[in-house]
Amino acid sequence: LKYLGDDKYEIEGFTTDKSAKSEDIAHIITPNSGGQPALNLNNSNYILTQIAKLFCLIFSYEETQQSIQNDKEIIWKRCIPGWREVCDECLTTLFNYHYMCKICGYMICVECSDEFFQANTEKRKKLKRTCNHLDSFCLSEFIPWNILVKQRKYCIDYLSKLKIDHSTRFLHTSKNENYSIFIKSLKMKRIHDIRNIQKIWSAIDCNYDSNIEFYCNGRLPVFNEWTSENAKRFFQRVWAASCPVLVKQVHHNLSKTLWHPDAFKLHMLDHHDTPALWDCETLTPIQTNETILTRFWDGFERLNIRLRDNEHRGRVRILKLKDWPTKKDFASVFPTRLHDLMTNIPFSDYTRRSYTYNGVTYHGGAFNIVERLPACSVKPDLGPKLYIAYSQLTSQATRKAGTTNLHIDVSDAVNVLVYVGIGGQGDDGLDKDEEIRQVETEILNSNIDELQLQRLRNGERPGALWHLFRSDDVKTIREYIGRTQRKTSGSDEIHDQTAYLEKEDLENLKCWNQVEAYPILQFLGDAVFIPSGAPHQVRNLHSCIKIAEDFVSPENLDRCLITTNEFRSLSKTHTNHADILQAKNILYYATRDALNSLGKLPETLLDSSTYDNLN
Structure with missing residues (x-):
């Protein structure tokens, strides 16, 4: 609509990029519009070496x-602050080009467009929320094309100076492949890169740093400190190889009282917070009240008073509280705990998020590139989140399930074990010998390497047993689960x-498929770093309180895109279906900010030539 004055309007038609005003696209073209400080030269260089070619690939797509389009007019859509534009078919966040119905406004992403346009009218009528105006769709954009062209040019100039191949080659997909030529090309690039990366590490790789050791027969780097320049350089090297990492003794600088079970119990009662609990065996939620939650906390280290399931012969429920707080930002619920964690979290250049505490603003880490999203966007809630669960070894019924079953996260993550509670018999829960004996037996039967066993002998307290896999093993693991009929419901063996x-499964995978897990004992204070796309599962040996922070690193952004595509193929009712990460948007804004810091962009892309070309 166009305002004519005197409360009169007329239909002007759809907007194009010629209608864009400086204030409409300021967040797109102005560097550091997310409120973060400008990147320094070293960080900008490193980020671009990881993502500049990826941006060129998306541009080509x-x-x-x-x-x-054959010179057809492309509709330009103005950004609405605080609103996340999604594909109405797969709920994936839209980056730039998409197709929109001129009649009803229905929007579909490029990946969905082929299937959508090929479906007949009857099929579309059966699909929920599907528009039937087949001939009314037109290509639409959020970022004026000229801006993307300029940014791609700067990327090519940068890569050319470093003599890095910036060519993009698309591989066509077959009819039975449920992904676009972009995702297939990304997968093939990932496979090629994986062939050339290092998987076994030794002391020579870390300059014989005595604070770095290696578990899992040299495959898992372990850091005893994380502040030295050598530790930071080596972490960056192994992280670029999509290798999981373990950091020890993080809890020493954390406040013990903040992370104690009694403190969380008191918070729930004082704030009448009643989050759902989950049964680890049945995978079902349990609605709670203050009485049930009091029993949950009282049974954290007292086995005799744990809740029982009367529908299953009175078995002891192995309960967990996950993703807490579930609906609110951790910063608003636990500001002091957030500050305590962010002050002490390892490799904070990657893991630190932005937040405000006591009136002081703390910026996110330079390599946590989700922080480059503009302030007007709907930023994803990447935590931290609490995961609190009982030990599992006291119940044989839960042997077929984990505290957290095998799954994949779309982003990178670090998981810190901040409290370990040993379950005890008797009314006071002081007789803990039986659970300790069971845990030791479980550990000795779990193919744990000698260096980790030595920690147990030295008196450190184990909390959980992890099994991690490399992201390039996903296809093989999925096929194995399908063959052994472990899939029971849903639409994906892992998701x-x-x-x-x-x-037995782990041994079969290693013997038959040459897929070897990383068996990791997580002791009190250990931080486990999990790269995006890496399958992993967890079984609590004792009752544990863990805090997990998700982040997006430049090294694994391509894996974020691949996993996002897997999620979009799930059913619309699947818990992982919706895309809240916005990996393509993160890629654009991180590239823009890094180029600007290197002087490859003007202070704002909206110089006179850019604006003239738009109009």
């Missing part, structure tokens, strides 16, 4: 959509989170 690989 967008360019293929423009090339088939459904219904499978837990026992010792």
Whole structure:
């Protein structure tokens, strides 16, 4: 609509990029519009070496959509602050090009467009929320094309100076492949890169640093400190190889009282917070009240008073509280705990998020590139979140399930074990010998390497047993679960989170498929770093309180995109279906800010030539 004055309007039609005003696209073109400080030169260089070619690949994919328009007008859509634009078919966050119905406004992403346009009218009528105005769709954009062209040029100039190949080659997909040529090309690039990365590490790789050791027969780097320049450099090197990492003794600088079970119990009662609990065996939620939650906390280290399931012969429920707080930002619920964690979290250049505490603003880490999203966007809630669960070894019924079953996270994550509670018999829970004996037996039967066993002998307190896999093993693991009929419900063998690989499964994968897990004992204070796309599962040996912070690193952004595509293929009712991460948007803004810091962009892209070209 166009305002004519005197409360009169007329239909002007759809907007194009010629309608864009400086204030409409300021967040797109102005560097550091997310409120973060400018990146320094070293950090900008490193980020661009990791993501500049990825941006060129996305640009080329967008360019293929423009090339088939035959000079048809492209609709430009103005950004609405605080609103996340999504595909109405798969709920994936839209980056730039998409197709929109001129009649009803229905929007579909480029990945969904082929299937959508090929479906007949009857099929579309059966699909929930599907528009039937087949001939009314037109290509739309959020970022004026000229801006993307300029940013891609700067990327190519940068890569050329470093003599890095910036060519993009798309591989066509077959009819039975449920992903676009962009995702297939990304997968093939990932496979090629994986072939050339290091998987076994030794002292020579870390300059013989005595504070770095290696578990899992040299495959898992372990850091005893994380502040030295050598530790930071080596972490960056192994993280670029998509290798999991373990950091020890993080809890020493954390406040013990803040992370104690009694403190969380008191918070729930004082704030009348009644989050749902989950049964680890049945994978079902349990609605709670203050009485049930009091029993949950009282049974944290007292086995005799734990809740029982009367529908299953009175078995002891192995309960967990996950993703807490579930609906609110951790910063608003636990500001002091957030500050305590962020002050002490390892490798904070990657893991620190932005927040405000006592009136002081703390910026996110330079390599946590989700922080480059503009302030007007709907930023994803990447935590931290609490995961609090009982030990599992006291119940044979839960042997077929984990505290957290095998799954994949779309982003990178670090998980810190901040409290370990040993379950005891008797009314006072002081007789803990039986659980300790069971835990030791479980550990000795779990193919744990000698260096980790030595920690147990030295008196450190183990909390959980992890099994991690490399992201390039996903296809093989998925096929194995399918063959052994471990899939019970849902639409994906891994994303459904219904499978837990026992010792026999792990041995079969290693023997038959050459897929070897990383068996990791997480002791009190250990921080486990999990790269995006890496399958992992957890079984609590004792009752544990863990805090997990998700982040997005430049090294694994391509894996974020691949996993996002897997999620979009799940059913619309699947818990992982919706895309809240916005990996493509993160890529654009991180590239823009890094180029600006290197002087490859003007202070704002909206110089006179850019604005003239838009108009």
